Amino acid sequence: MNKKKVTEQLGFWVLRLCVGITGLILLIILFDIVTKGIGKVSWRFLVESPRNGMTEGGIFPAIVGTFLVTMLTAVFAVPLGMGCAVYLNEYADDNVFTRIIRMSIRNLSGVPSIVYGLFGVVLFVQMMRIGTCVLAAGLTLGLMTLPWVITASEEALKNVPQSYRNGALALGATRWQAIRSNVLPYSISGMLTGTILGLARAAGETAPILFTGAAFFLPFLPKSPFEQFMALPYHLYIMVTQHHSLETARPIAYATALVLIALICSMNMFAVILRYKLRKQKKE
Amino acid sequence: MHQTKIEVRDFNFFYGDQRALKDIELDIYNNKVLGIIGPSGCGKSTFLRSINRMNDTIAGARVNGTMLIDGQNIFSEKMDVVELRRKVGMVFQKSNPFPKSIFDNVAYGLRVNGRKDKAYIEHKVEESLKDAALWEEVEDRLSVSAFDLSGGQQQRLCIARALAIEPEVLLMDEPASALDPTATAKVEELIQELKKKYTIVIVTHNMQQAARISDYTAFFMLGELIEYNETQKIFTNPEKKITEEYITGRFG
Numbered sequence: 001m002n003k004k005k006v007t008e009q010l011g012f013w014v015l016r017l018c019v020g021i022t023g024l025i026l027l028i029i030l031f032d033i034v035t036k037g038i039g040k041v042s043w044r045f046l047v048e049s050p051r052n053g054m055t056e057g058g059i060f061p062a063i064v065g066t067f068l069v070t071m072l073t074a075v076f077a078v079p080l081g082m083g084c085a086v087y088l089n090e091y092a093d094d095n096v097f098t099r100i101i102r103m104s105i106r107n108l109s110g111v112p113s114i115v116y117g118l119f120g121v122v123l124f125v126q127m128m129r130i131g132t133c134v135l136a137a138g139l140t141l142g143l144m145t146l147p148w149v150i151t152a153s154e155e156a157l158k159n160v161p162q163s164y165r166n167g168a169l170a171l172g173a174t175r176w177q178a179i180r181s182n183v184l185p186y187s188i189s190g191m192l193t194g195t196i197l198g199l200a201r202a203a204g205e206t207a208p209i210l211f212t213g214a215a216f217f218l219p220f221l222p223k224s225p226f227e228q229f230m231a232l233p234y235h236l237y238i239m240v241t242q243h244h245s246l247e248t249a250r251p252i253a254y255a256t257a258l259v260l261i262a263l264i265c266s267m268n269m270f271a272v273i274l275r276y277k278l279r280k281q282k283k284e
Numbered sequence: 285m286h287q288t289k290i291e292v293r294d295f296n297f298f299y300g301d302q303r304a305l306k307d308i309e310l311d312i313y314n315n316k317v318l319g320i321i322g323p324s325g326c327g328k329s330t331f332l333r334s335i336n337r338m339n340d341t342i343a344g345a346r347v348n349g350t351m352l353i354d355g356q357n358i359f360s361e362k363m364d365v366v367e368l369r370r371k372v373g374m375v376f377q378k379s380n381p382f383p384k385s386i387f388d389n390v391a392y393g394l395r396v397n398g399r400k401d402k403a404y405i406e407h408k409v410e411e412s413l414k415d416a417a418l419w420e421e422v423e424d425r426l427s428v429s430a431f432d433l434s435g436g437q438q439q440r441l442c443i444a445r446a447l448a449i450e451p452e453v454l455l456m457d458e459p460a461s462a463l464d465p466t467a468t469a470k471v472e473e474l475i476q477e478l479k480k481k482y483t484i485v486i487v488t489h490n491m492q493q494a495a496r497i498s499d500y501t502a503f504f505m506l507g508e509l510i511e512y513n514e515t516q517k518i519f520t521n522p523e524k525k526i527t528e529e530y531i532t533g534r535f536g
Contacts, residue, residue, distance in 0.1 A: 172370035
């Protein structure tokens with residue numbers, strides 16, 4: 001074998017190794033959680049409340065709480081974020097001002113979630129006097145998700161060929177008509193996919209809900225957005241670190257982690273399927 | 285003398301500091317074909333895209349001088365750009381059908397201009413496709429995607445789309461540059477038909493094409509209008525030496 005071929009082979013193997021190591025780490029984590037958690041997961045675990053000082057029973061309130069908060073996050077972040085993206089990409093001029101705004105949005109997506117949590121306490125819980133509740137937590141997570149939604153949506157809008165816009169404008173369409181008929185239909189799948197991935201990330205966050213509404217233990221489900229709630233990531237956190245009998249709580253913690261991962265994976269899967277469906281529809 | 289449709293006087297166009305068009309003066313006549321020729325980067329596309337203000341979207345672009353259509357200043361603040369573009373249709377260099385059905389492509393301009401009457405839209409789509417010499421090839425598959433058409437068919441579809449809103453002027457930016465000879469011949473034939481109803485301005489790189497299809501020819505170079513005259517005169521007896529050199533292919 002000549003030298004060129006050896007280098008080529010070596011290069012390939014190094015790259016293969018990178019993929020292998022990454023995959024292996026993921027597999028180990030999943031294997032650990034699944035093997036230790038699966039024994040505890042049952043239908044009753046999913047639909048019952050915790051009992052006996054959270055050493056028995058299920059995690060139903062936490063599932064419902066996470067679901068409610070994620071919904072509120074979506075209601076807040078999706079319209080606002082998509083609107084922002086459409087304005088920035090389609091209407092705004094490219095000048096110093098919009099560049100600063102864009103850069104700020106990019107930077108916001110890198111702000112640690114605990115900082116959002118603190119900000120949420122000050123703004124929503126204290127200043128706006130909403131109190132610690134589903135709404136405050138949803139808004140805080142919404143703030144955190146917003147830059148992700150904007151960035152993903154902008155990328156999706158950028159992928160629409162300029163000729164679709166120009167063609168429409170040249171036919172006497174207004175800018176909004178061109179956007180509505182020739183830009184949004186071809187970017188919505190990308191926008192939704194990015195958004196769902198952002199929401200999935202929000203659903204698994206602990207820090208932003210820690211001070212804004214998540215409760216240690218509640219015997220009831222929240223009846224309004226102004227009540228506290230239990231959430232999967234926070235429940236996991238307390239089961240692992242705050243429980244009076246950590247050993248007893250360990251299997252429940254693993255099962256909770258498994259449910260949380262399953263929830264987030266299914267959201268991501270949903271995003272992939274949705275994108276596939278919309279793309280297929282677009283081609284027809 | 286023919287009736288003037290568009291009157292251009294002292295027209296200058298700037299991209300930032302760069303002056304892309306210099307003191308252009310010419311008249312575009314009703315129901316005639318004006319061919320614009322010149323080497324790459326001479327400003328011919330910029331000129332064309334000024335007529336329907338498609339350059340508006342470019343940051344840092346500005347103009348001075350006048351460009352009048354039916355006596356109205358195209359660049360006046362009172363000019364409604366949407367209305368202008370309805371009046372001045374455009375066919376782009378690269379055919380750009382929308383990812384919609386053939387029917388919806390042609391109907392697009394009608395719909396965005398507020399036409400709702402289904403019977404009228406159907407009638408107009410058929411008429412436009414016939415005018416663009418495409419009807420016979422697509423009449424039994426109007427609902428398939430425009431992307432299923434060949435390159436030449438796509439370009440004729442874009443012409444049909446432009447015709448549907450009954451513009452008065454049709455701008456064509458090298459409409460045949462990406463087409464094979466047969467498709468090009470079809471488009472050229474079509475232009476001869478279309479000038480009965482429309483005023484046409486066509487940018488082309490192809491000298492023979494300009495000679496074949498245009499009534500008037502304007503030769504642009506480095507942002508200046510070098511010579512403008514009846515096509516026959518430009519091609520047989522140009523006034524300037526540089527025009528002759530360009531036409532005979534001594535530079536390009």
